[in-house]
Amino acid sequence: MPKPHPLATSSARQPNPCLATPPISTVPDNLGVLPVFAGPIRPHWQAAARAKGFDIVARVLDRYHLRLRCQTCGGNMVSKLYVVTSSCPICPHCLTARRQATANAAGVNFLGQDADRPAYGFFRADCGHTLRRQFEIVERAARGTTGLRCEICLIRREEVEARRLGWQRVGNDTGRSGYYRLYRHRCGHVQSIAPVNMAWGQCDCAGCGQSWSSRPSFIYLFDIRLPAGAGQAARHYLKLGYSAHPDKRHRHQLGLPPGAEVEVLRILPMPTGHAACAAETAAHRRLTRAHPGAVVPADEFAGVIKVTREIYRPALRAVIEAEMDKIEVGADAGRLGSSAAGPNDTMGQQPGEDKDDMADDRRPTARRTRPDRDGSRHGAA
Structure with missing residues (x-):
């Protein structure tokens, strides 16, 4: 046996x-x-x-x-x-039956497996279009933890939303994440805008509009020195940002404590707020990727500076100024085009951003603010 x-x-x-x-x-x-x-x-x-x-x-x-x-x-x-x-x-027959049941629970009809990518399948949505999705995504949709969206219907909806506001959807902004699209305004200006902002009408043309995005702006570099107090030693930071009025930005909007000193190290004029936002956002992305150790954690300055990011160690000053040199060259050459946009492509200000369109349009000059004896601050030439 x-x-x-x-x-x-x-x-x-x-x-x-x-x-x-x-x-x-x-x-x-x-x-x-x-x-x-x-x-x-x-x-x-x-x-x-x-x-x-x-x-x-x-x-x-x-x-x-x-x-x-x-x-x-x-x-x-x-x-x-x-x-x-x-x-x-x-058993392929049982597997097909399970996949069909899962697809029905997700609101689609299972058509078959992708012969080239076994982890993917083809599904027919209620709109009649065919979707190609991973089986794992369909299982999540069946559990209600995500949804299945038809790309063709999404494009058509975005086109309708754009036409309603005088824009034409050009396509995806391949230079950015998948959350941005390129739109052409009726004036011919092409701009990168998040579809959710287009849907709500929270966008303005940087070419012909009248909001902050189309008016001149500035990219600034601040030297911020915070006094010691409340168990904290004196602190020294750099802040790179953009604003239509940098003077107002550091005097009234950063929420600095009495005794804080701010020196405007550099101010770079930009043709539009849209261009300033795009250039500043790209610079922050490069700085944080190349020098993560020079980025100050938000909890270190929480409660004394009314921002959540864009604060750096003083040792990074030369690198930041080199970034500003690149931006200045691009601005002079007219390469800060309309296809690159920062997070502020809306008419409303995003939390923590540096947009200010309330004060006058005078170009600021570099100066240092110092505390008076009564704790107030004023500018000294």
């Missing part, structure tokens, strides 16, 4: 219904009559197959393949021998 194969009695190898994609050596038996391979079916093969929910019907094609019958649905399939003995076959 031959000894039973260990898989025949092992409880460790059970069918795995959670496996999303069947092995490539497991295919549906949809080929009709298959040539039978003349050879015995070993008892431990049959035991292993039954332990995993299948019966071996015959050996087919060659000595490496078996024809299996699923004990759940009765469907036939072809699998390699080593999958039966060493892994867990997946």
Whole structure:
């Protein structure tokens, strides 16, 4: 009597219904009559197959393949021998039924698996368009933790929203994240805008508009020195930002404590607030990626400076000024175009940003503010 194969009695190898994609050596038996391979079916093969929910019907094609019958649905399939003995076959008929049920729960109809990418499938949405999604995403949609969105319908909706406000949707802004689109205004100006801002009408043309985004602005560099107090030692920071009125920015909007000293190290004129926002945002991105250790954590200056970011260590001054040199060269050459926009492509100010369109339009001059004896501050030439 031959000894039973260990898989025949092992409880460790059970069918795995959670496996999303069947092995490539497991295919549906949809080929009709298959040539039978003349050879015995070993008892431990049959035991292993039954332990995993299948019966071996015959050996087919060659000595490496078996024809299996699923004990759940009765469907036939072809699998390699080593999958039966060493892994867990997946019934493609049951898998298709599970995927269809999951798709129905997600509000779509399962059309089939992507032959080139087994983790993806094709689904038909209620609008009639075909979606290509990962099965994992469809499972999340079925659980209600995410949604399935038709790209074609999304584009059409964005086009309608843009036309309502005098814009034309050009396409995705490939130079930024997927949350921004390029729009052409009726005046011909092309601008990068977040679709949610376009939907709410919170956008203004930087070419012909009258809001902050189309008016001249400045990129500034502040040297901020905070006095010691409340268990804190004296602190020294640099702040890079943009504002239509840098003087007002550091005098009235940063919320600095009495005794704080601010020196305006540099002011760079920009043609529009839109261009200033784009250049400043790109500079911050480069600085934070290249010099993460020079970025001051927000909790270090919380309560004394009314911003949540854009604060750096003084040792980074030369690098920041080099970034401003690049911005100045681009501004002089007219390369700060309209296709790059920062987070402020809306007419309303985003929290923590440096937009100010309330004061007059005088160009600020570099100066230092120092505390008076009564704790107030004034500018000294």
